[in-house]
Amino acid sequence: MxxxxxxxxxxxxxxxxxxxxxxxxxxxxxxxxxxxxxxxxxxxxxxxxxxxxxxxxxxxxxxxxxxxxxxxxxxxxxxxxxxxxxxxxxxxxxxxxxxxxxxxxxxxxxxxxxxxxxxxxxxxxxxxxxxxxxxxxxxxxxxxxxxxxxxxxxxxxxxxxxxxxxxxxxxxxxxxxxxxxxxxxxxxxxxxxxxxxxxxxxxxxxxxxxxxxxxxxxxxxxxxxxxxxxxxxxxxxxxxxxxxxxxxxxxxxxxxxxxxxxxxxxKRLALIPSGDAPLGPVDASAPASTVASTDSLREALDHLVFTGAPRINVTEGDRAVGSLDYAAISSVLGAEAPRSAARTAGTAAAEGRP
CATH class of the missing domain: 3.40.50.300 (P-loop containing nucleotide triphosphate hydrolases)
Incomplete structure (x- = not known):
């Protein structure tokens, strides 16, 4: 016993x-x-x-x-x-x-x-x-x-x-x-x-x-x-x-x-925050809609497809910190995605961010 x-x-x-x-x-x-x-x-x-x-x-x-x-x-x-x-x-x-x-x-x-x-x-x-x-x-x-x-x-x-x-x-x-x-x-x-x-x-x-x-x-x-x-x-x-x-x-x-x-x-893109991609300079001609740096690259790709624009700006808070295009998103697939990305995306969704 x-x-x-x-x-x-x-x-x-x-x-x-x-x-x-x-x-x-x-x-x-x-x-x-x-x-x-x-x-x-x-x-x-x-x-x-x-x-x-x-x-x-x-x-x-x-x-x-x-x-x-x-x-x-x-x-x-x-x-x-x-x-x-x-x-x-x-x-x-x-x-x-x-x-x-x-x-x-x-x-x-x-x-x-x-x-x-x-x-x-x-x-x-x-x-x-x-x-x-x-x-x-x-x-x-x-x-x-x-x-x-x-x-x-x-x-x-x-x-x-x-x-x-x-x-x-x-x-x-x-x-x-x-x-x-x-x-x-x-x-x-x-x-x-x-x-x-x-x-x-x-x-x-x-x-x-x-x-x-x-x-x-x-x-x-x-x-x-x-x-x-x-x-x-x-x-x-x-x-x-x-x-x-x-x-x-x-x-x-x-x-x-x-x-x-x-x-x-x-599915891999859905795990990677947009801020982890190689960002280009802020593009003043990009669409008004943006993605947060914590939003996934899948969401960034959706924005690009939906708007038809060549680039989309990435923000942190109210400030644009760079931009993404198709080539930048594609380049990330050759690198290892961070394990915390799914939680980052989940937190963003819970807080009601787009």
């Missing part, structure tokens, strides 16, 4: 951890009773503190099973899992889950609880005081851009799908966990709401710096959001684990290429 005092010490360390924590999975395997082939086989990975890692792969490949073994909703058959070097398989599973944020596609809000009560669920289980819970609920509602005075006492049925999803994220963050697991959290929303939620979450992650595993079947979502992407095939075999830019530029094999699909160059 695991030592109780040791468990308490590890969980206390997790609870007090600021930002994110490292996650190590070492040769994890899951074999269900009565099955001859494992659902997950010999899976190993290290995720750095504060990193947002996307698991992408077809339905049934084992990506959700792999993720659920981290918080032990599913118990592994063999292997080890460590968070900040601590063996999570030695801990009480229920207590462990209270220190790991978990967001699912169906959201899972309690329909007869108010929004404030939903968000405060885990803090109540952890024994927080009513005042501390109230303050944390208000802080999180503001963080996910829902007015506490308007939404705290409403019920889930009184919120839109996108608002409910934001509450689900707030609930997962309530006890300030160092690790968050997200299972296709935006999959049930319409395309416009989904894009907005992605942008808001990237803005939020830039502030909180949690370690996040995010399961999706949408490669476009993986490219936009991930620091690194794990492209998984049957039994959670890792076909490639790399930055979005490197996967787009150098897919490991035909299987990875099939996920990228057509338009790899345009």
């Amino acid at each position: 695991p030592d109780i005092s040791t468990n308490t010490g590890i969980l206390s360390a997790l609870a007090s951890r600021q930002g994110g924590a490292s996650i190590e999975l070492d040769r994890i395997t899951k074999l269900y009773p009565g099955q001859t082939a494992p659902a997950v086989e010999d899976f190993s990975m290290r995720i750095e503190p504060g990193e947002l890692v996307m698991f992408v792969g077809p339905s049934g490949c084992g990506k959700t099973t792999t993720m659920k073994m981290i918080n032990r909703i599913i118990e592994p058959t063999s292997g080890s899992i460590r968070i900040d070097g601590n063996d999570v398989l030695s801990l009480d599973a229920n207590e462990l889950r209270r220190h790991i944020g978990y967001v699912i596609q169906q959201i899972g809000l309690f329909p007869h609880f108010t929004i404030a009560e939903n968000i405060g669920t885990v803090p109540r289980l952890l024994g927080w005081s009513k005042q501390r819970i109230k303050e944390r609920v208000e802080e999180l509602l503001e963080t996910v851009q829902l007015d506490p005075g308007v939404f705290a006492n409403r019920y889930p049925r009184q919120l839109s799908g996108g608002q409910q999803q934001r509450v689900g994220v707030a609930r997962a963050l309530a006890a300030d966990p160092p690790v968050m697991l997200m299972d296709e959290p935006f999959g049930a929303t319409d395309p416009i709401t989904r894009e907005r939620l992605q942008a808001e979450f990237l803005r939020l992650q830039a502030e909180i710096g949690k370690t996040i595993i995010f399961v999706t079947h949408d490669f476009e979502e993986a490219i936009r959001m991930g620091d690194r992407i794990a492209v998984l095939s049957e039994r959670s075999r890792i076909e490639q684990f790399d930055t979005p830019a490197n996967i787009l530029k150098n897919p490991a094999n035909d299987y990875v290429s099939s996920f990228i699909g057509e338009g790899a160059a345009l």
Whole structure:
């Protein structure tokens, strides 16, 4: 039986951890009773503190099973899992889950609880005081851009799908966990709401710096959001684990290429801020519409195509700092795209910049 005092010490360390924590999975395997082939086989990975890692792969490949073994909703058959070097398989599973944020596609809000009560669920289980819970609920509602005075006492049925999803994220963050697991959290929303939620979450992650595993079947979502992407095939075999830019530029094999699909160059441009391109001088004859230096080169290319102009000016704040043409945009594809670009673009979208 695991030592109780040791468990308490590890969980206390997790609870007090600021930002994110490292996650190590070492040769994890899951074999269900009565099955001859494992659902997950010999899976190993290290995720750095504060990193947002996307698991992408077809339905049934084992990506959700792999993720659920981290918080032990599913118990592994063999292997080890460590968070900040601590063996999570030695801990009480229920207590462990209270220190790991978990967001699912169906959201899972309690329909007869108010929004404030939903968000405060885990803090109540952890024994927080009513005042501390109230303050944390208000802080999180503001963080996910829902007015506490308007939404705290409403019920889930009184919120839109996108608002409910934001509450689900707030609930997962309530006890300030160092690790968050997200299972296709935006999959049930319409395309416009989904894009907005992605942008808001990237803005939020830039502030909180949690370690996040995010399961999706949408490669476009993986490219936009991930620091690194794990492209998984049957039994959670890792076909490639790399930055979005490197996967787009150098897919490991035909299987990875099939996920990228057509338009790899345009997808790479969506990861690179306009300010990272070689800028020419400000062009007084360029169209009045401009792109910010934090907007992606894909957006800059869209502006050029839409206006038909040979150049477009790039701005920082209210000041033009240079200009871009087709040749400058094309030249960037030969260079390595920065890993932070997707978040830069996401932050720009969240702030409502064009």
